[in-house]
Amino acid sequence: MVPAGSRxxxxxxxxxxxxxxxxxxxMVELDEAMSFRANFKALAITxxxxxxxxxxxVEIAPxxxxxxxxxxxxxxxxxxxxxxxxxxxxxxxDEEATFETRIVDVPALYDDPWxxxxxxxxxxxxxxxxxxxxxxxxxxxxxxxxxxFVEAHHGSPFYVSMVxxxxxxxxxFQMVPRDKMLQVPKYIRPRTDTPALALSQGGAFxxxxxxxxxxxxxxxxxxxxxxxxxxxxxxxxxDNVVFFRHGDILKIRPVDREEYDEIRVAxxxxxxxxxxxxxxxxxxxxxxxxxxxxxxxVEELYST
Numbered sequence: 375m376v377p378a379g380s381r382x383x384x385x386x387x388x389x390x391x392x393x394x395x396x397x398x399x400x401m402v403e404l405d406e407a408m409s410f411r412a413n414f415k416a417l418a419i420t421x422x423x424x425x426x427x428x429x430x431x432v433e434i435a436p437x438x439x440x441x442x443x444x445x446x447x448x449x450x451x452x453x454x455x456x457x458x459x460x461x462x463x464x465x466x467x468d469e470e471a472t473f474e475t476r477i478v479d480v481p482a483l484y485d486d487p488w489x490x491x492x493x494x495x496x497x498x499x500x501x502x503x504x505x506x507x508x509x510x511x512x513x514x515x516x517x518x519x520x521x522x523f524v525e526a527h528h529g530s531p532f533y534v535s536m537v538x539x540x541x542x543x544x545x546x547f548q549m550v551p552r553d554k555m556l557q558v559p560k561y562i563r564p565r566t567d568t569p570a571l572a573l574s575q576g577g578a579f580x581x582x583x584x585x586x587x588x589x590x591x592x593x594x595x596x597x598x599x600x601x602x603x604x605x606x607x608x609x610x611x612x613d614n615v616v617f618f619r620h621g622d623i624l625k626i627r628p629v630d631r632e633e634y635d636e637i638r639v640a641x642x643x644x645x646x647x648x649x650x651x652x653x654x655x656x657x658x659x660x661x662x663x664x665x666x667x668x669x670x671x672v673e674e675l676y677s678t
Contacts, residue, residue, distance in 0.1 A: 380550075380551050380554070380663070380664060380665060381551070381661060381662060381663065381664075382410065382550075382551050382552075382660070382661045382664055383551075383661075384409050384410060384411045384552075384661075387404055387405055387411060387412055387415065388405060388406075390402055390403065390404050390460075390463055391403040392456055392459070392460070394452070395442070397447055398432075398444055398445060398446070398447060399442055399443065399444050399445070400442070400443045400445070400452070400455060400456055400459065401440065401441075401442050402416075402419075402440060402441050402442075402443075402459060402463075403439065403440040404416055404439050404440060404441075405439040406439070407439060408438040408439050408535060408547065408578075409439065410533070410547070410657070410660075410661070412438075412439040413436075413438060413439060413533075413535045413547075414471055414473075414657050415463075415466060415471060416436045416437065416438075416439065416440060416441045417436050417471075417473055417620060417621050418466045418471035418473060419436075419441065419459070419462050419463055419466060420434045420435075420436040420441050421473055422462050422466070423443070423458075423459065423462060426458075428450065428455065428458065429449055429450060430445050430446045430447075430448075430449030430450025430455070431443060431444075431445050431450065431455070432444040432445055432446055435538075436536070436620050437536045437538075438535050438536045438545065443455070443459070471657060472654055472655060472656055472657065473621060473654070473655050474652065474653075474654055474655075475619075475621040475622060475623060475652075475653060475654075475655050476619070476622050476623070476650050476651065476652055476653065477531065477622075477623040477624075477625060477650070477651050477653055477671050477672070477674065477675045478618075478622055478623065478624055478625065478648055478649070478650050478675075479625055479627055479648065479649035479650070479675060479676075480582075480597060480599070480624045480625060480626045480627060480648075481597065481598045481599065481627050481628075481629045481633065481634070481637055482528070482573050482594075482595045482596065482597045482598065482626050482627065482628060482629065483595050483596050483598065483628075483629055483630070483631060483634040484508075484524050484528075484573075484594055484595035484628055485506075485508055485520070485524075485594075485595060486595050486596040486631075486634075488569050488572075488596055489507075489569060489572050489573075489593040489594070489595060489596055490506065490593075492565070492567060492568060492569055492572075492593065493506060493507050493565075493593045494506070495565075495567070496561070496565045496566075496567075499561050499562055499563040499564070499565060500561055500562060501559065501561075501562060506520075507592040507593045507594065508520040508523065508524070508592075508594060510592070511523060511556070511558045511575070511592050511594075514558070515556055515557070515558070523556075524594070524628065526556060527548075527556060527575075527580075527594065527626070528625075528626040528627065528628055530548055530549055530550050530664075530665075530668055531548075531549050531623050531624060531625045531626075531668050531671060531672065532546035532547060532548050532549065532580050532623070532624040532626065533546060533547050533548075533549050533621075533622075533623055533624075534546050534618050534619065534620055534621060534622040534623070534624065535547045535579075535620070536620060537616065537618055537619065537620055540583070540584055540585065540587065541584060541585075541602060541615070541616060542584035542601050542602035542615070542616035542617065542618065543581055543582065543583065543584050543601075544581065544582055544601070544618040544622070544624070545579050545581060546579060546580040546581065546582075546624055547578060547579060547580075548578070548580065549623070549660070549664055549668055550664060551664065555578045556575065556578070557577060557578055558575050558576065558577070558592045559576070559577070559592075560576040560577070560590040560591055560592070561590040561591075561592070563590075564588050564589060564590035565588055565589055565590065566588050567586070567587075567588065568583050568586065568587060568588065568589035568593070569583070569586055569596065570583055570584065570585050570586045571583065571584075571596055571597040571598075571599075571600065571601070572589075572593050572595075572596060572597075573593070573594045573595040573596065573597050573626070574589065574591035574592055574593050574594060575591055575592050575594065576590065576591035576592065580626075582597050582601055584601050584602035584616075585602060595628075596634070598629065598633075598634050598637035598638060598641070599637065599641065599646060599648055600617070600641060601616070601617045601618055602615060602616055602617070603615055603617075607644050608641070608644055608646060608647075609644075609645075609646075609647050610647055610648050617648065621655070623653075623655070623671060625671075625672055625675055649675065649676075651674055651675045651678060653671065653674065
């Protein structure tokens with residue numbers, strides 16, 4: 375856990391880089407590397423653009439440190455659109471850009487039998503062929519045991535900095551100062567198989583695999599709740615096949631096998647729902663004392 379007095383101090387952002395993507399896209403890069411400051415600003419800008427409902431804007435896609443806007447050049451003048459994006463950017467202070475979001479309870483069974491079976495099939499592609507992924511990442515992050523690593527992994531919430539690459543896949547950045555972040559390399563060579571809902575990490579990003587497929591992130595456990603529902607059968611997916619949104623805050627909650635199985639029964643019965651609390655995120659308060667701010671968010675989630 376992060377000491378109560380720790381702050382998150384990040385450098386000022388460089389001038390944004392505006393470029394065209396063919397005849398229908400504007401690409402805006404706020405920084406070359408992911409940071410909370412760049413991501414919060416990308417989200418604030420795209421939220422403001424969306425609220426203006428500009429004629430001719432077809433799609434708005436925020437990412438880790440950039441965003442993409444697709445437009446119809448027959449409806450909106452591209453130069454006017456770029457001018458409007460610059461004007462929105464100029465009006466947003468990096469640490470004052472509050473935004474509405476959600477904190478979500480994410481039950482997960484760490485060191486589960488399914489990801490363990492998978493990772494053991496691919497030890498020839500791993501840095502540590504004689505142990506598990508959890509054993510490897512605990513060692514390289516200077517933890518004495520895998521239990522200590524797991525405690526650190528779920529001990530602070532994760533912020534969803536982007537959704538995509540695979541439909542519904544959340545890229546999640548742990549909400550701690552950079553020197554406290556857990557860092558893990560990807561596999562030497564990707565696996566050809568990963569179970570759906572595997573909880574994983576590569577670099578500083580945690581991720582949940584929405585569907586079964588290949589992958590190279592270290593495997594830690596199995597999430598109990600779906601994050602992608604193509605048939606939109608579960609209550610949380612009545613409006614969208616994807617559950618997570620850019621800006622969501624994930625509280626990964628470790629569960630035992632009994633609770634995991636109970637949740638899966640509810641999922642199969644199409645009755646399971648996420649525990650969610652709507653919040654207004656305050657970046658300046660988070661930067662000032664992330665441990666205290668995170669604790670308040672978690673308390674709000676579980677107190678209702």
